[in-house]
Amino acid sequence: MFSDRFDQLVQALRILPSVGPKSAQRMALHLIMKNREGANALSVALSEATSYIHQCQICNSLTEDEVCEICLSTERDSALLCVVESPADVLAIEHSGSFRGKYHVLGGHLSPLDGVGPEEIGIPYLVQRLTDQQIKEVILATNATVEGQATAHYLVEVTKHLPLQMTRIAQGVPQGGELEYVDSHTLSQAVHNRLTMK
Amino acid sequence: MFSDRFDQLVQALRILPSVGPKSAQRMALHLIMKNREGANALSVALSEATSYIHQCQICNSLTEDEVCEICLSTERDSALLCVVESPADVLAIEHSGSFRGKYHVLGGHLSPLDGVGPEEIGIPYLVQRLTDQQIKEVILATNATVEGQATAHYLVEVTKHLPLQMTRIAQGVPQGGELEYVDSHTLSQAVHNRLTMK
Ligand SMILES: [Zn+2]
Ligand SMILES: [Zn+2]
Numbered sequence: 001m002f003s004d005r006f007d008q009l010v011q012a013l014r015i016l017p018s019v020g021p022k023s024a025q026r027m028a029l030h031l032i033m034k035n036r037e038g039a040n041a042l043s044v045a046l047s048e049a050t051s052y053i054h055q056c057q058i059c060n061s062l063t064e065d066e067v068c069e070i071c072l073s074t075e076r077d078s079a080l081l082c083v084v085e086s087p088a089d090v091l092a093i094e095h096s097g098s099f100r101g102k103y104h105v106l107g108g109h110l111s112p113l114d115g116v117g118p119e120e121i122g123i124p125y126l127v128q129r130l131t132d133q134q135i136k137e138v139i140l141a142t143n144a145t146v147e148g149q150a151t152a153h154y155l156v157e158v159t160k161h162l163p164l165q166m167t168r169i170a171q172g173v174p175q176g177g178e179l180e181y182v183d184s185h186t187l188s189q190a191v192h193n194r195l196t197m198k
Numbered sequence: 199m200f201s202d203r204f205d206q207l208v209q210a211l212r213i214l215p216s217v218g219p220k221s222a223q224r225m226a227l228h229l230i231m232k233n234r235e236g237a238n239a240l241s242v243a244l245s246e247a248t249s250y251i252h253q254c255q256i257c258n259s260l261t262e263d264e265v266c267e268i269c270l271s272t273e274r275d276s277a278l279l280c281v282v283e284s285p286a287d288v289l290a291i292e293h294s295g296s297f298r299g300k301y302h303v304l305g306g307h308l309s310p311l312d313g314v315g316p317e318e319i320g321i322p323y324l325v326q327r328l329t330d331q332q333i334k335e336v337i338l339a340t341n342a343t344v345e346g347q348a349t350a351h352y353l354v355e356v357t358k359h360l361p362l363q364m365t366r367i368a369q370g371v372p373q374g375g376e377l378e379y380v381d382s383h384t385l386s387q388a389v390h391n392r393l394t395m396k
Contacts, residue, residue: 004262005250012236025289033260039247042210049226
């Protein structure tokens with residue numbers, strides 16, 4: 001189009017979720033014509049984010065330090081652990097204000113057909129965490145999808161020998177719904193009405 | 199949320215057109231969790247684009263050189279000049295493959311209420327260009343909006359003394375458009391500008 005670097009910018013913008021060729025071109029023109037300052041700020045923010053943000057060594061959520069603020073907090077109940085699939089789910093639950101324990105991020109769900117077994121989502125590490133730390137209750141907050149349910153059931157099976165209560169966030173999360181997109185009230189209700197699984 | 203740099207990235211992504219807080223958060227998580235390489239490539243592409251892409255000294259379109267490829271081309275008709283509002287319009291017309299002359303990008307349209315007069319969109323420079331260069335026909339391809347029309351009419355007025363032909367791109371029902379869904383103004387224009395077929 002105008003130049004190689006313009007084409008490269010359009011191409012680079014296409015990595016953003018749900019940005020097709022038309023939107024990418026519109027974004028590139030908008031940045032170059034109307035907001036170069038914003039484009040430079042975005043460039044810096046991207047490079048800093050990829051350099052400094054990584055997984056928490058304890059819960060696998062995101063942080064710039066070794067251990068995230070939630071794991072470090074002494075005001076949160078360390079005996080209560082909420083297991084989620086992704087950092088986006090941590091954000092959603094935090095936003096609902098319904099939970100004051102700690103988190104464990106699996107980084108996915110069991111999906112044997114895609115080669116994702118217990119090892120791939122760090123279940124051995126979670127079981128070790130549940131064994132070593134003084135956790136009394138685990139809230140299973142994996143997605144209400146087939147894979148999320150299967151993952152929750154697998155976790156119940158594999159921790160049967162441990163002296164802890166396991167609950168599953170309640171109905172209220174719509175069937176097939178992904179936590180990230182559920183409204184805070186529904187999510188808050190779901191945490192409140194969690195059901196004992198074991 | 200997770201960290202200051204995460205929040206800064208979400209904030210920086212919001213400068214993109216039609217990206218709200220929810221999408222920005224989703225984009226940031228996607229980049230950090232699933233495509234750091236892409237995020238770094240985007241960071242570089244943004245910084246290179248803002249450093250190297252600027253306006254063509256002749257036509258005001260975008261280029262990395264002093265003068266753009268279209269202005270430099272000896273295979274395009276220099277006697278035919280298409281006046282558009284923005285570089286996006288150059289892309290659209292080039293993509294249509296319907297034009298083999300040169301361009302002039304105004305960088306906007308007349309909008310007296312917003313303080314955009316002839317000077318602000320470089321009309322004196324365009325008139326000088328039309329006077330100095332051997333241009334025989336000017337195609338006015340400003341948008342079919344109130345402001346685009348006003349700008350086209352103003353250009354006709356201000357170049358009355360010059361010995362050149364001025365044309366305006368046709369308005370009518372778009373290709374594949376169903377009359378039922380075409381607005382009445384467009385339809386009225388289409389009827390008024392009807393072409394003899396036989
Ligand atoms: Zn943590
Ligand atoms: Zn040019």
